[in-house]
Amino acid sequence: MSNLTTQQRSDIDKLWTEFWTGGITNPLTVIEQISFLMFARLLDVMETTGERKAERTKKPFQGRFSGKDDPRRWKNFKQKKAEEMLAVVRDQVFPHFRKLNGGTTFGEYMQDAQLMIQKPSLLVSAVNMIDKLPITEGDAKGDLYEYLLSKLTTAGINGQFRTPRHIIRFMVELLDPKPTETIGDPACGTAGFLVGTMQYLLEKYTSPKGKLKGESGETIYTGDLLEPYRDHIQNGMFHGFDFDATMLRIASMNLMLHGVDNPDIHYQDTLSNSFPERFPKQASAGFDLVLANPPFKGSLDEGDVHPTLTQTVKTKKTELLFVTLILRMLKKGGRSATIVPDGVLFGSSKAHTALRKVLVKENQLEGVISLPSGVFKPYAGVSTAILVFAKGGETDHVFFYDVDADGFSLDDKRDPVKENDLPDALARWNKRNARKDIDRGAKHFMVPVREIEERDFDLSINRYKDAKHDAVKYDPPAEIIAKLRTLEKEIASRLDELEGML
CATH class of the missing domain: 3.40.50.150 (Vaccinia Virus protein VP39)
Structure with a gap:
């Protein structure tokens, strides 16, 4: 179904259970929270790619962060201790999401983007797992979504x-x-x-x-x-x-x-x-x-x-x-x-x-x-x-x-x-x-x-299709009758055996 390895799937399953035990039980909310964190990581990856390209081409780069040390960047907050990480993600990263692209339709959906994770240890687990996933490779984001969405037990509403x-x-x-x-x-x-x-x-x-x-x-x-x-x-x-x-x-x-x-x-x-x-x-x-x-x-x-x-x-x-x-x-x-x-x-x-x-x-x-x-x-x-x-x-x-x-x-x-x-x-x-x-x-x-x-x-x-008829080969009638007689004999002798047991 997807190109995720067995290990990656089992990491996602484990994280899913942690969300569940951490009190977040609606599967769509779990997917959404994981998406927000993937998004935070990918924004950082895109920023780094842009910075590298700018260094190579010597052209100015208009990024989404205030530079390499911006605390809202994934690589900077993922190093922090649990409580501190939770505060940065809740109070800085999510408000940053809401301001992206100057309040366009994207901003419209991010207006009510909220970090639902309240347990610092759950956030650390989620950040660590997402950090290991190959989400920068080609279709891996799609594979991840596919696997997450397959966890919606029903076809959804x-x-x-x-x-x-x-x-x-x-x-x-x-x-x-x-x-x-x-x-x-x-x-x-x-x-x-x-x-x-x-x-x-x-x-x-x-x-x-x-x-x-x-x-x-x-x-x-x-x-x-x-x-x-x-x-x-x-x-x-x-x-x-x-x-x-x-x-x-x-x-x-x-x-x-x-x-x-x-x-x-x-x-x-x-x-x-x-x-x-x-x-x-x-x-x-x-x-x-x-x-x-x-x-x-x-x-x-x-x-x-x-x-x-x-x-x-x-x-x-x-x-x-x-x-x-x-x-x-x-x-x-x-x-x-x-x-x-x-x-x-x-x-x-x-x-x-x-x-x-x-x-x-x-x-x-x-x-x-x-x-x-x-x-x-x-x-x-x-x-x-x-x-x-x-x-x-x-x-x-x-x-x-x-x-x-x-x-x-x-x-x-x-x-x-x-x-x-x-x-x-x-x-x-x-x-x-x-x-x-x-x-x-x-x-x-x-x-x-x-x-x-x-x-x-x-x-x-x-x-509109022409059904193709394959010629079926049958044994000659005499052979079929001989086989039936043999079967009949076997059945009769088994019945005799059963009768003898009564």
Whole structure:
């Protein structure tokens, strides 16, 4: 499931128990407190990197601290005795968080950031553990979050669960975002899709000269070719909404740690009436790209759902309303990759059919990529698919791909395995061709829109797939009868034995 070593996992488990015994029992609060401390350490790491770069390039550096001896820096407070450390973190580090980025949206979430740890010994344990974690290496922060979030025993309220990073990466690659575009997620959780997009841009727009080696030998992508777009990336590109304040704090920290200084992250139920009132620009025709894995659970109170959504599809089901919402949020020609539960593809209710009809007839449905049902374990075992669509235009052919394996075992453990269809799915997607992709026995093929209409807009791949029949070999009948007679004799003799025992 992640690249953390057994030792690191057991360190996290131990720390988790210490939080528990220290009186902090809400798992999201534990994750949030650990995030704050990780954030404190990473701010220091970023500061040190900036100072080194400034020494090398002789350019001035505007840091987030007052110099190398600032007591609020991780390397300075981690040396202190327990009581003293607690006082510095509580009275200096947390107030510093609240002032970061001059009260922008990030400051908005940090306003109520509080150190909940009151036991000095618990803070020392947490600081020591976080100090040992490899959080400066590539994906390790993500691995850590993934492991922490897997400790939320349920899928969370509102069906929240984290999208695995390799699935996020695959979806970002399907859309191939450009640094000039504007990207939104109407149910952003910890901002996985926004962070995944930033990572993708950094890797794609780093020149060979811009690649640096990190302390542990990992490649650091500086994104030097993103310079002309820097202002847009920092201030206008990334937008996320969620109605869980803790998730939003984690999301803001996550984006800042990935180099987005001023992400536009807001507390908002995007299906409700207040979304277009509070955020008119984002609520309709605001985005070039929307990447999302919206919550599938539950139905809503119809009274609070914005009428533009229920006009299109009369339903209370969140998974249908979110697809309608995403269509509304996209600019004309804007594109989305969205995860939906399988029921959206073939559900036979009026609302299900109406939504698919809107996707196919009034917009351009580009692809339906079925994922295996273990992808979201251990949180949930639902079968899902990725819908790729563009707003407006018309559908001509739809690309279907049946992913059987995603590089991880499909049980609760999610251990790495060799089988992985995602690279092939991406390659086929990029080379899709309506004239050539016609083998319905293959994993991937194109289906003309006419055929989809004839099948009541059913989008499940099995409706269009040719099932391959393997010839089964049977023994000759005489041999089968002989085997049956032998079995019958054995049974008779066993029954005789049993009778003899009575």
